[in-house]
Amino acid sequence: MSYYKHLFSGIALSSLFAVPTYAGVKPETAxxxxxxxxxxxxxxxxxxQDAAWSKASWRDIDKLTAGSAPSSNEDFSGRYKVVWTKQHLYILAEISDDILIDSHPNPLEHYWDDDALEIFIDEDNSGGKHLFTYNAFAYHVSLDNQAVDMGPFLTDADEKASKANVRLYPHHIKSQWMRSAETPSKIYWEVQLAAYPDNYKDEYSPKEKAVKPAKLHEGKKLGFMMAYCDSDSPNGRDHFIGDIDIKPVNGDKNRGYIDASVFGVLELSK
Ligand SMILES: [Ca+2]
Ligand SMILES: [Ca+2]
Ligand SMILES: [Ca+2]
Ligand SMILES: [Ca+2]
Structure with a gap:
């Protein structure tokens, strides 16, 4: 079975390629x-303990997106906050998860079936499909602090063979988490994130200039959504919980990795 087929096993292909609800345009979103x-x-x-975090408010990660609901707050509960500088977004997530598990050692395999913080970002808040493009990113930040997503097919032959371009993005994200000594049931996860625009490429020809992350400024709006993949056994993801109540398509709320139109809106203020 190809990786790609494996990735989408259990997902109705019709829901992947159906006409998008918003025809690729983000609806007016507050x-x-x-x-x-x-x-x-x-x-x-x-x-x-950084001073910057004290200015930001928490937002709950409490909307069930796929899988079963967590059995208790200890099984999973979480919230996050975001601050920014001209160069980066900074995310603090406070996560309670009874069992931390990384049962797929290869960071490129079944990364959604290990515990992972999933950060969805659409630099220009355009909405629209992004599964095989860089119109938006769905970074799965794993317990080994690496970020995984799927880029555009590398060649036409790869596309024909459904050979997905799953890769790491070490220059996009810096991540570190730690258990709290005061409340050992909680982990604090800090992430520095560069907001790459939709013309980002995996590789550039010698004549091309590498695309740089967007410079951030007051008033800028980005598409943004936070989620957590909670796995508590080697059997795979038990609960997938996010901060946005996604409008289902054919009963499926797990649309974020396909369509940036379901993301929320992050606004940068002073
Ligand atoms: Ca810190
Ligand atoms: Ca759990
Ligand atoms: Ca975009
Ligand atoms: Ca877990």
């Missing part, structure tokens, strides 16, 4: 999170 500016960037060390 701001879901207002991120304050950080005079001093937080240290990405899993210790949430």
């Amino acid at each position: 701001t879901t999170y207002q991120a304050p500016y950080a005079k001093s960037a937080p240290d990405i060390d899993g210790i949430p």
Whole structure:
């Protein structure tokens, strides 16, 4: 079975390729999170004591998107906050998860079936499909602090053979999590994220200039959504919970990795 088929096993292909609800255009969406500016960037060390975090408010990760509902707050509960500098977004997630598990050692395999913080970002808030493009990113930040997503097919032959371009993005994300000594049931996860625009490419010819992350500024709006893949056994993901109540398509709320139109809106404020 090809990786690609494996990836989508259990998902109705019709739901993947059906005419999108919003025809690829993001509907008018109110701001879901207002991120304050950080005079001093937080240290990405899993210790949430940085002054910048005190300015930002928490947003709950509590909308069941796929799988079963967590059995208790100890099984899963989570919330996050965001601050920004001109160069980066900074995310702090506070996660309670009774069992942390990484049962697929290869970071490129079944990354959604190990515990992972999933960060969805659409730099220009365009909405629209992004599964095989960089119109938006769905970074799965795994317990080994690496970020995984799927890029465009590398060649026509790969596309024909459904050979997915699953890869790591070490230059996009810096991540560190740690258990809290005061409340060992909680982990604090800090992430520094560069907002790459939709013309980002995996490789450039010698004549091409590499696309740089967007410069951030007050008033900028980005498509944004946070989620957590909670796996508690080697059997795969038990609960997939996000911060946006997604309108289902054919009963399926798990649309974020396909369609950026379901993301919320992150607004940068001073
Ligand atoms: Ca810190
Ligand atoms: Ca759990
Ligand atoms: Ca976009
Ligand atoms: Ca877990």
